[in-house]
Amino acid sequence: MKRVLSMVVIASCWLSISLFSSHTVAQWYESTGHASIKNDDMSAAKSAAIKDAITQALVFSGARVSSMQTLVDGVLTQDLLKINSHGEIQKIEMISEDRKADQFAITLRLDIFPQQEHCPANQFTKFVAITQTQLNNREQAKMGQIFDINKATSEALYKTLNQSAMNAKPTAYFNFPIRVGEFFNQQYDYSNALLEEISSRSNSQYVLLSQIVDISNSDKLNNSYAFWQDETYQRSYKIDFALFDGTTYERLWQKSYRSQAIWPFKKTAIIDVFSDKFWSSGYGQNIADINQTVSYDLQAAMACLETQGKILHIENNKLIINLGKAHGIEKGQRLNIAHHNYLTDAAGNKMPQLITTLNQIQVEQVYQQSAVAVSIDQQPLPNIQINDVVELTSLDP
Numbered sequence: 001m002k003r004v005l006s007m008v009v010i011a012s013c014w015l016s017i018s019l020f021s022s023h024t025v026a027q028w029y030e031s032t033g034h035a036s037i038k039n040d041d042m043s044a045a046k047s048a049a050i051k052d053a054i055t056q057a058l059v060f061s062g063a064r065v066s067s068m069q070t071l072v073d074g075v076l077t078q079d080l081l082k083i084n085s086h087g088e089i090q091k092i093e094m095i096s097e098d099r100k101a102d103q104f105a106i107t108l109r110l111d112i113f114p115q116q117e118h119c120p121a122n123q124f125t126k127f128v129a130i131t132q133t134q135l136n137n138r139e140q141a142k143m144g145q146i147f148d149i150n151k152a153t154s155e156a157l158y159k160t161l162n163q164s165a166m167n168a169k170p171t172a173y174f175n176f177p178i179r180v181g182e183f184f185n186q187q188y189d190y191s192n193a194l195l196e197e198i199s200s201r202s203n204s205q206y207v208l209l210s211q212i213v214d215i216s217n218s219d220k221l222n223n224s225y226a227f228w229q230d231e232t233y234q235r236s237y238k239i240d241f242a243l244f245d246g247t248t249y250e251r252l253w254q255k256s257y258r259s260q261a262i263w264p265f266k267k268t269a270i271i272d273v274f275s276d277k278f279w280s281s282g283y284g285q286n287i288a289d290i291n292q293t294v295s296y297d298l299q300a301a302m303a304c305l306e307t308q309g310k311i312l313h314i315e316n317n318k319l320i321i322n323l324g325k326a327h328g329i330e331k332g333q334r335l336n337i338a339h340h341n342y343l344t345d346a347a348g349n350k351m352p353q354l355i356t357t358l359n360q361i362q363v364e365q366v367y368q369q370s371a372v373a374v375s376i377d378q379q380p381l382p383n384i385q386i387n388d389v390v391e392l393t394s395l396d397p
Contacts, residue, residue, distance in 0.1 A: 029057040030095065032107045034163060037099070038280055045104040046097070048292075053108040054092070055296055056166055124307035124328040124392055125167045128298070129202035129246075130158045131174040133210035133239065134181070140216045143233070143263070144271040150212055151175070152273035153239070157291045164295055168302040169326075171202040180209045183242055184254070192249040199246025203322055203369060205308055206252075207244045208298070213256075214238035217263055235263040237287055241294060243301060247308055247389055248354065253301040257294065261286035309390045311337075317375040319361060321390050324369045329392075333363040335373060336391040337384060354389060361390070 033053030037045040095107040135141065135150040154175075161170040178198075183190040198207045218234040237260070243253040261283045265271055271278055278284045309323035323329050338354040359381050361373040373390075375381050 027112055028109055029112055030107065030109045031056040032105055034103060034105050037102045037104050038285060042099075042104070046106065049097075049104050049106040050108070052164075053106055054110065055299075056164070057108065057110045057112065122167065122303055125169055125326060126206060126302050126305060126307050127169050127171050127202075127204040127327070128161075128206040128208050128243070128302070129174050129198050129204040130154060130161065130170045130208055131178055131180075131198060131210070132176060133212055134178060135212050135215075136181075137214070137216075140214065143217050143235075143267055144265055144269060146215070146271055146273050146278075149215065149273045152278075153212070153287055153291070154210070155274075156279070156288065157294060160288075160291045160295050161298070164299065166299045167328075168206075168299050171204045174198055174202055178209065180211050180242075183209050183244070183251070184211060184240055195244050195246050195249050205246055206302065206305070207246050208241060209244065210239055210241045212237075212239050218260075233263045233267070234260050235283055236260050237283070237290065239290070241298075243298065245305075247310070252305065253298070255294075255297060257290045259286055259290060307392050309335075309392075311384065311386055311388045311390060312370070314381075314384060314386060317378060317381060318364075319373045319381075319384075319390075321371050321373060322369065323390065323392070324367045324371050326368050329363055329366055329371050331363055331366050333392070334376070335361050335363070337361065337381070338389040338391055339383075340387075340389070354391075356391065357383075359384060 031053045033049040033051065033056065035045045035048035035052060091111045093109040093111075095109050097104070097106040099105075131154070133150045133154045135147070138147060141147045141149060158170050161168070178194070195207050199205065214236045215238075216236050218236075236258075238256065238258045240256045241254065242251055244251055263283055264281045279288060307323070307327055309321045309327070311319050312322055313320040321335070336356050337359040338356045341353040341355050343353055360376045361381070362376055363371050363373050365372040
């Protein structure tokens with residue numbers, strides 16, 4: 001017999017769990033959550049896997065996820081997940097659970113009422129370039145010689161996002177040092193050219209930039225007179241994220257994450273930030289938890305963003321675009337064509353604008369990352385150029 005999990009959400013106005021109404025029909029969603037087993041702690045791994053499975057199902061149903069206190073059968077008891085949903089969960093059934101080596105997986109079946117508001121953009125997959133985070137204060141990395149922590153945490157975030165089954169997907173990790181400070185100020189004077197380069201080289205519409213602003217350690221926590229004790233330090237981890245549209249260059253989302261954890265290594269020890277020793281430590285797990293939260297927040301921020309592409313090649317009335325099966329494109333899909341334009345405000349700042357034309361094209365052939373489209377009814381396509389934007393329309397009839 002399948003075990004039914006009860007779910008209680010402690011918050012107001014975000015998600016209500018109500019009785020079945022004759023005016024609505026619930027839909028079943030099945031999802032599988034995964035988690036690593038650290039220090040043989042099965043309870044923590046199960047909690048993380050359940051959270052992952054619930055989050056995936058809710059996002060697929062149109063929910064938005066950030067942080068809230070959630071309990072699932074008393075297992076999830078910390079500030080883990082906030083669900084802003086236009087649908088409602090009736091019940092959750094556990095289908096199966098499985099352990100392979102240090103990985104735990106659990107499959108759930110959720111009864112979710114349909115959302116009241118439709119988000120057409122959620123039908124399509126959005127790709128985001130994960131860039132190498134910048135380490136602002138390298139001198140703070142001296143303890144442990146963790147000067148590559150920016151590379152290690154960026155790779156770890158890429159892996160976390162890549163394991164998600166939700167519709168915001170990372171492209172290949174953009175492993176080049178980037179000066180990102182100007183992207184986090186309030187003057188909006190950052191480089192559009194850099195965003196365009198990253199977007200083009202990674203074939204991603206969206207670009208995620210980040211900077212580690214603090215990894216400093218506190219004064220020694222234990223008493224200096226207790227010479228028999230190892231020295232213990234508290235270490236900060238503070239990181240900023242910003243999401244940009246590589247097509248319009250707009251900053252779409254920005255958030256900072258702050259935490260502290262015990263640095264469990266000797267002060268003079270040299271630590272490999274790519275090693276299991278580092279990531280299984282309390283400090284490493286703290287970073288991994290932040291990466292998981294970033295994954296949920298990013299999925300929520302991108303849930304209803306548009307999926308747009310570019311024209312790569314034009315030949316007669318046929319176009320090659322950089323969207324394909326991976327993005328959710330299907331044969332017969334219709335697309336609009338838009339031109340770039342810029343407006344200048346009173347302060348002289350250029351504001352991006354897309355002007356949708358009357359031209360429409362229809363997908364004729366679909367590949368994984370590209371597609372061939374033709375003009376509707378073989379009509380000519382006037383004033384269409386390479387790098388013009390293609391906008392997706394709903395797949396619904």
